[in-house]
Amino acid sequence: MDFSLTEEQKLIQQTVRQFVERELMPLEHEVLRNEGRYPTGIEPERYRALQLKAKELGFWGINTPEEYGGANLGSVMTALIQMELGRTIVPFSFGGSVDNILLHYSNEKQKQEYVIPVIEGKRISCFALTEPGAGSDPSAIRTTAVKDGNHWVINGQKVFITHGNEADFAMVFAVTDREKPPQRGGVTCFLVDRAMGWTSRPIPTMGGWSPAELFFDNVRVPEDHVLGEVGQGFSLGMQWIGQGRWLIAARAVGTAERLLQMAIDYARQRVTFGKPIAERQAIQWMLADSAVEIQATKWLTLHAAWKADQKQDNRYEASLAKLYGSNMVNRVVDRALQIHGGMGYTKELPIERWYRDVRVTRIYEGTDEIQHYIIARALLKGYVHLGTWD
Amino acid sequence: MKIFVCVKQIPDPNTVESKLDPATKRLVRTGVSLVLDPGDETTIAAAIKLRDSLGNSELTAISMGPASAQEALRRALAMGVDRAILISDSALAGSDVLGTARTLAAALKRENPDLIFCSTESTDGYTGMVPGAIAEFLGLPQLTFAREINVEGTKAVIKRVTQTGYEVVESPLPAVVTIASGSFEAIYPTMKGIMSARKKPFSQLSLSDLGLDPSQVGEAGAREQVLSIGKAEARAAGQIIKDEGNAAEIIADFLQRHQLL
Ligand SMILES: Cc1cc2nc3c(=O)[nH]c(=O)nc-3n(C[C@H](O)[C@H](O)[C@H](O)COP(=O)(O)OP(=O)(O)OC[C@H]3O[C@@H](n4cnc5c(N)ncnc54)[C@H](O)[C@@H]3O)c2cc1C
Numbered sequence: 123m124d125f126s127l128t129e130e131q132k133l134i135q136q137t138v139r140q141f142v143e144r145e146l147m148p149l150e151h152e153v154l155r156n157e158g159r160y161p162t163g164i165e166p167e168r169y170r171a172l173q174l175k176a177k178e179l180g181f182w183g184i185n186t187p188e189e190y191g192g193a194n195l196g197s198v199m200t201a202l203i204q205m206e207l208g209r210t211i212v213p214f215s216f217g218g219s220v221d222n223i224l225l226h227y228s229n230e231k232q233k234q235e236y237v238i239p240v241i242e243g244k245r246i247s248c249f250a251l252t253e254p255g256a257g258s259d260p261s262a263i264r265t266t267a268v269k270d271g272n273h274w275v276i277n278g279q280k281v282f283i284t285h286g287n288e289a290d291f292a293m294v295f296a297v298t299d300r301e302k303p304p305q306r307g308g309v310t311c312f313l314v315d316r317a318m319g320w321t322s323r324p325i326p327t328m329g330g331w332s333p334a335e336l337f338f339d340n341v342r343v344p345e346d347h348v349l350g351e352v353g354q355g356f357s358l359g360m361q362w363i364g365q366g367r368w369l370i371a372a373r374a375v376g377t378a379e380r381l382l383q384m385a386i387d388y389a390r391q392r393v394t395f396g397k398p399i400a401e402r403q404a405i406q407w408m409l410a411d412s413a414v415e416i417q418a419t420k421w422l423t424l425h426a427a428w429k430a431d432q433k434q435d436n437r438y439e440a441s442l443a444k445l446y447g448s449n450m451v452n453r454v455v456d457r458a459l460q461i462h463g464g465m466g467y468t469k470e471l472p473i474e475r476w477y478r479d480v481r482v483t484r485i486y487e488g489t490d491e492i493q494h495y496i497i498a499r500a501l502l503k504g505y506v507h508l509g510t511w512d
Numbered sequence: 513m514k515i516f517v518c519v520k521q522i523p524d525p526n527t528v529e530s531k532l533d534p535a536t537k538r539l540v541r542t543g544v545s546l547v548l549d550p551g552d553e554t555t556i557a558a559a560i561k562l563r564d565s566l567g568n569s570e571l572t573a574i575s576m577g578p579a580s581a582q583e584a585l586r587r588a589l590a591m592g593v594d595r596a597i598l599i600s601d602s603a604l605a606g607s608d609v610l611g612t613a614r615t616l617a618a619a620l621k622r623e624n625p626d627l628i629f630c631s632t633e634s635t636d637g638y639t640g641m642v643p644g645a646i647a648e649f650l651g652l653p654q655l656t657f658a659r660e661i662n663v664e665g666t667k668a669v670i671k672r673v674t675q676t677g678y679e680v681v682e683s684p685l686p687a688v689v690t691i692a693s694g695s696f697e698a699i700y701p702t703m704k705g706i707m708s709a710r711k712k713p714f715s716q717l718s719l720s721d722l723g724l725d726p727s728q729v730g731e732a733g734a735r736e737q738v739l740s741i742g743k744a745e746a747r748a749a750g751q752i753i754k755d756e757g758n759a760a761e762i763i764a765d766f767l768q769r770h771q772l773l
Contacts, residue, residue, distance in 0.1 A: 132583070133590050133706045136547075140700060143526075180703025193703050 131202060134195070138181070138206040145172055146212040150472055153212050153330075157475070161288050161331050163213045170243065173217035183218030183241060186225070190241050192218055197430035201372040201423050208376025211472040211479075213331070217243050221293065222365045223311070223358045227350035236291065236313055248289035250280040250336055251359050257282075258492050260295070260359060261304040265338060267296035267312060274298070274312065274348075276320075276341045282486070286322045286334025291315045293362070294338070295355050302353065309355035313347045314338075328478045363487055367440040368426035370483050371447025375420050377476060378451045381458040382412045384473070388462055399461070408457040415454065419447040438500045445493035448483035455480055513569040513663070517559045517593065517629040518616055518646070519552040521577050521584035522636040530636065537738040538606075539636055548584035551631040551693055553591070558696040559629045560592045562661055570594050572623070576604060576615050582714075589709040590701035596712070601719040606731030613645030615729055618722040621650060627668060628688045632657060643690045653683040659695035 127135065153163035162169035176182065183192025185200050195203075207214055220240045224247065228237050239245035256262035265278025276296055286292070294312045302308040314320060319341040322334040350358055386409060389400035399405045422443040429436035455477045459466035466473045484490050500506045523530055523539065524547045531540045556573065563571045572595040573588035575581050585596040599619050607615065620628060628650075633640035647654035655661075658670035659678060666685050671678040673692040701709075719726060727733055751766075753759050767773040 129583070129586055129710060130706055133587060133701055133709065134703070136587070137590075137701050137706070144698070178702075179700050180706075 127202070131199060134199060135202050135206060137179070138203050139209075141176065141179075141181070142206055142210050142214075145175070146210045146214055149212050150210060154469060154472060154475055157330050158332075161213075161285070163211075163330070169214070170217075172214065173243065176216050177218065181216045184216055186218055186220060186241060190218075190220075190225075190238070192241070197368075197427035198424060201368065201427040204369050204372035205376040205379075205420075205423075208373035209380040211330075211475055221247055221249065221362060223293070223349065223362045224313075226361075227311075227354075227358060229346075231346065232313060232349070245291060246285055246289045248283050248285040248292045248334075248336075249362055250283045250286065250292045250294045251362075252282050253279060254281050258489055261356070263295060263297060263304065263309065265294070265296040267298050267310060267343070269298075269345075270342070272345045273342045274310075274345060276312065276314065276338045276343060278338050280336040280338075282325065282333045283322075283336055284333050284486075286336050287324050287332070289316070289322075292320065292336060293349060293358075294320075294336075295359050298352055298355075305356045307353035309359070310352045311349040311355040311358045312343050313349055314341060314343050318343055327482075329482055330475060330479050364437060364440065367444040367487055368423050368430075368436070370487060371419055371423040371443035372427070374447040374451035374480070374483060375416060375423060377480065378412065378416045378419070378454040381454050381473065381476065382409065382416065384471075385409060385412070385458040385461040388465075392463075405461060408461060412454045412457055415446075415450040419443065419450050422446055438497065438506050441488070441493045441496045441500075444483075444488065445490060445497065448480070449490065451480045452484060513563075513566055513626040514623060515559055515563055515569055515571045515627045515629065516620060516623065516625045517552070517556055517571065517573050517588070518631075518642070519556065519573050519575050519584060519588055520549045520634050520636075521546045521575065521581040522549045522634060523547075525550065525635050532741050534741070536606075537741050546580060546583070548587045549631065549635050550698070551633070551635045552584075552588075553698050554693065554696045555629050555631045555691045556588055556591055556593060557699045558658075558661065558691050560699065561696065562627075562663070566663060572597060574616065574619060575599070576607070576612055576619075578605075582716075585714065586709050587701060589712045589714070590705040591699060592702070592705055594712060596714045598714070598716045599718075599722070600716055601726075603719055603726035603730045603732070606734060607729050608734040608736035609639055609641045609645055610735050611729035611733045613642050613649055614733075615719075615722065615724065616642070617646045617649035618724055619717060620646065622722075624686075626686050627663070628652075628686070630688060630690050632690045632692055643688055647688040650686075650688070652686050652688050654688045654690070655681055655683055656690045657692040658689050659692050661689055661691075 149164055160166060180193060183190060184195050184203055186192025186194060188194050218241050220237055224237050224240065236245065240247055251260050253263050253265060255264060265276065267274040267276045276294060278296065292314050294314045295309055296312060297308055298310040299308045321337045324332045324334055326332055389405050390398055392399050426436045426439035426443045429439055455473065459473050459477055462473060465471060523541060523544045528544045533540050559571055563569045571593050573585055573593045574597045575585055576599040579600055581598055585598055589596055597619060599615055604615060630643035644654055655668060655670045657673040659673045660671040662669050667682045668685055668687045668689060669680065669682040670689060672681045753762050764773065
């Protein structure tokens, strides 16, 4: 078994690390000071300029096919890159990416109207599935779309939609056939421009940036704005969620490694009762436990990513990584804060911000409880066989 | 033009606390993460800039080091260098300035370079003597502390950093140029560079390829001897002057004594 990175993987990892250290980390104070002001942490124009600087180096469309100008590096490389980006509180992502379902299910006209502008950063999408009465159970959605001539008329409300305030169009999931179960033909996904009439309102949260509520009041959508087929919506929704689960774990690895390093550095230099606190077993155990859990998440994540690269079903592995990784980073940030004592609680350091920000990783894209359910179901139904390698 | 840049792999200054081995009195280089010297990255940036402005030129990175130094050279290739040469031989272990420069010069000589870039000093050893010694072995002029470099006809022209500004200095080609640290903006490897790094020419040479005798290099050929190593003296407590009317005078005296006034 070979755990080493290839030369290319190492070079890409080093380059992203340098980019993070030189371009992003110096902005951290500003990002902390400006909490709540910009979705990008810093002014959108400066954020864009950083994305373009990275683009010149070829860091663009990390997972986007070459025909769209992307680098198309695959899942393992994407995971390694996310780990590096997770090291900073600056909420940065390389440009040039697009939602997987937009890419795979759009027709030619939709490609021109949505896919390419999203890749170029000229349009912003959001994914609108969750509703006040439907979170963990998306089959309970009540937003409806009713056919009227060559339009669909959408009514309903969405909630907790990331980028819902900034987006100029939404992928909206609505019931189109009440007779059919949502999973089998009842739900359709629509591409709905803000200009067609939906409105949004921010929902203040404990995190650094807020999602939105979306309101649809007789919004008329031309029939060629259906993504994929009528009735295919539920499956598209699940595919969108499936793409990101292990990436949450990847980001958690980078964040936790940075926090652990901060804790190590602080423990070495903070002296109490005549000795650095690093010499106390109570502190050492926190460091050691964190290291074990980070390492475990790293391999869970890379395995899920590797399976995706092998074109194998990785839903089970993605849930393992997401469940463990999101809990791991919450524990590590708590320990890092504890080791820093009062300093950790201040706004001088990014720790308290991270403490608030990482909490959501246990909620979105499938809560802890839902991940447990997915994993247990796979075991009980015999989808996975313990002790085998596949 | 044939341009060369001498580079070195060193313990990562960002993550490794440099330690000296009390027995060998040398920097510990095993079991630590090794990187291309960040100083060399800016020197490479300077060399790439010149190569691109001249056109029709080839840039080669050259390094003496263990097999692991390959990685540092790959990084140089990913940054945009065209070709790399690694000189690796077990007999080279323990080389001092003289041995290092002799080896690099022997390899450079075979290549008939027009211009050789070096960093002013490495970020680990900081002797700053290798570039001068290379120039001496090759019988070439050396231009130091360059913050800008151009080629005009058959001359290299540099702006040489001084304490108060810069001087313009020129020499005939071929020449050895050392780049003043911080003078060029560091560049990143590009994705294209990374993906093509493995396909670029890479050669590895041993001592016998260079016609050097093991006795001239490495431990055997070292003339430099580290007699002892010690910790830098801890900074002494400052002197507190209580103003009894003459504090200004005391401070002025102090500054004068240290030739700061
Ligand atoms: C910051 C943020 C961003 C988000 N972004 C988006 C987005 O872009 N698009 C989008 O569509 N949605 C988004 N969401 C919504 C998110 O996916 C949901 O909040 C999540 O799926 C949970 O749904 P819920 O909040 O309705 O909780 P509920 O489903 O009501 O769950 C409440 C609690 O009960 C538990 N629970 C539920 N069912 C079971 C069960 N069967 N067994 C045991 N326990 C159960 C849950 O785990 C949870 O602890 C976002 C949420 C947040 C907070």
